[in-house]
Amino acid sequence: MKALICSEYGPLENLSVQDVPSPQAGPGQVVVDVKAAALNFPDALMVQGLYQVKPPLPFSPGAEVAGLVKEIGDGVQGLKAGDRVIGFPGTGGFAEECVVAAGKIMPLPENTDFAAGAALVLTYGTSLHALQDCGRLQPGETLLVLGAAGGVGTAAVEIGKAMGARVIAAASSDDKLALCRRLGADETINYATEDLRRRTLALTGEKGVDVVYDPVGGGYSESALRATAWRGRMLIVGFAAGEIPKVPLNLALLKERQLLGVYWGDSVRHDPAGHVRNMKQLMAWFAEKKINPVVSERCPLAQAQEAMRRLLGRQVKGKLVVLPEE
Ligand SMILES: NC(=O)c1ccc[n+]([C@@H]2O[C@H](COP(=O)([O-])OP(=O)(O)OC[C@H]3O[C@@H](n4cnc5c(N)ncnc54)[C@H](OP(=O)(O)O)[C@@H]3O)[C@@H](O)[C@H]2O)c1
Known part of the structure; x- marks a missing residue:
């Protein structure tokens, strides 16, 4: 073969x-x-x-x-x-x-x-685990997804909507953002041409977002963290930009923000029953056409x-x- x-x-x-x-x-x-x-x-x-x-x-x-x-x-x-x-x-x-x-x-x-x-399996499994198990995203909360037109990003946009959140999709081109809109994103930010922090704050009445889904890293992470609300949660999913950011930890103290690591592969090993539950949820949403790769x-x-x-x-x-x- x-x-x-x-x-x-x-x-x-x-x-x-x-x-x-x-x-x-x-x-x-x-x-x-x-x-x-x-x-x-x-x-x-x-x-x-x-x-x-x-x-x-x-x-x-x-x-x-x-x-x-x-x-x-x-x-x-x-x-x-x-x-x-x-x-x-x-x-x-x-x-x-x-x-x-x-x-x-x-x-x-x-x-x-x-x-x-x-x-x-992989992208949806990662994004559901991140948003539900790690980020405890609630209906009505606001979710900011970075790299929103990529593999895990598109899954996070769809799952965020399926969980009842208001979703802000951020990506590097208008073409990519048009895809995110088709997937249900409520708002979009082109972080190649717009200031990610300022625009996120403007879209949330200066309050900031409740959850950030970050598979990108680099300079985007600190901007997104600074645009996170009181007790906001930042999900550290990956570093597609290549640089692992080092952020000032006073940003966590100031608004009781939480930085939460996400490692789906190991979570499946540590919590196989949780993984089975999540897969059942994903298959149900797929059948209901709430998610579609x-x-x-x-x-x-x-x-x-x-x-x-x-x-x-x-x-x-x-x-x-x-x-x-x-
Ligand atoms: N933690 C976990 O359990 C887990 C599981 C799966 C994947 N991951 C990680 O998540 C990240 C994304 O994976 P994926 O499969 O979704 O990849 P992907 O489809 O390539 O999406 C990554 C996105 O990152 C953005 N990006 C920004 N700067 C980039 C750069 N310099 N090079 C490449 N992409 C850049 C791109 O969007 P824009 O052009 O719009 O910026 C791209 O769409 C990877 O780091 C991967 O290792 C983690």
């Missing part, structure tokens, strides 16, 4: 599509015939050796997939060959076949195409390297999905 292989950490040019042996399902595992695998920012960091998780080499990136069950290992119950599923392998998804622990398989909702299914681009395996370059270059809106069999 064909797989995108990272045999050495470093520049994206190190990646290549190779013919490798098909994987086998061990006890408690399933082999999935991958029809679609969603691209996430951590994939592009991981292959460069810049992510907190460093898989043993060689490996295939690709954390979340949708496809058909091909083979089941000993002890796996409730699944059979041919079932349409979503899987969260963590790595290995950018390949024609991949191994997934049976506990990380869910049925693909009916009438859902593989690309949308592949994009339902924005699959803006699809590409074959041979273009996955270029797709990562575009993601790192801020050129992708919503989710880019790799179709390994094309």
Whole structure:
């Protein structure tokens, strides 16, 4: 089978599509015939050796997939060959076949195409965990989402609306902000051309927002923190801008603001029951059409390297999905 292989950490040019042996399902595992695998920012960091998780080499990136069950290992119950599923392998998804622990398989909702299914776990799981479990976002509160047209950002906009918040979407172009409006954002801020802090305060009658969802970092974080209300919560989700900001902690003291770290992958390990609950909630919202992954681009395996370059270059809106069999 064909797989995108990272045999050495470093520049994206190190990646290549190779013919490798098909994987086998061990006890408690399933082999999935991958029809679609969603691209996430951590994939592009991981292959460069810049992510907190460093898989043993060689490996295939690709954390979340949708496809058909091909083979089941000993002890796996409730699944059979041919079932349409979503899987969260963590790595290995950018390949024609991949191994997934049976506990990380869910049925693909009916009438859902593989690309949308592949994009339902990581970004939505992260944003729901962040907003609900960490940020305790309440109906009627105001939520500011940075990088709002990106993968986790679009999910945060939709989930914020589903949770009854007023959502302010911030991104770097009017085109990206138009997408956020289509997803339900109530207000938008173009932080490439507008002052993020001043505009956020103006949109909230100078009170500030209750919750900030920040997957971007860099200089945006302090501006957003300064535009947070009394007892506002700042969710630290990621540093797509590349710089891990250092903010003055008096900003937390002054308004009893809270800085809250979000690490979805580890939260799933620490609280598997909470993860199952969140996935059920997401599937219910998906069925009610309250959330719907924005699959803006699809590409074959041979273009996955270029797709990562575009993601790192801020050129992708919503989710880019790799179709390994094309
Ligand atoms: N904590 C967790 O559990 C968790 C889980 C998943 C992902 N993450 C992190 O969340 C971040 C976003 O992931 P994603 O998959 O949503 O990525 P994405 O789709 O590429 O979105 C990131 C957004 O960041 C903005 N950005 C600002 N400066 C950037 C720069 N210099 N380079 C690239 N993007 C820049 C871009 O929006 P504008 O152009 O509009 O600014 C882009 O849309 C990553 O850091 C990722 O590691 C964390």
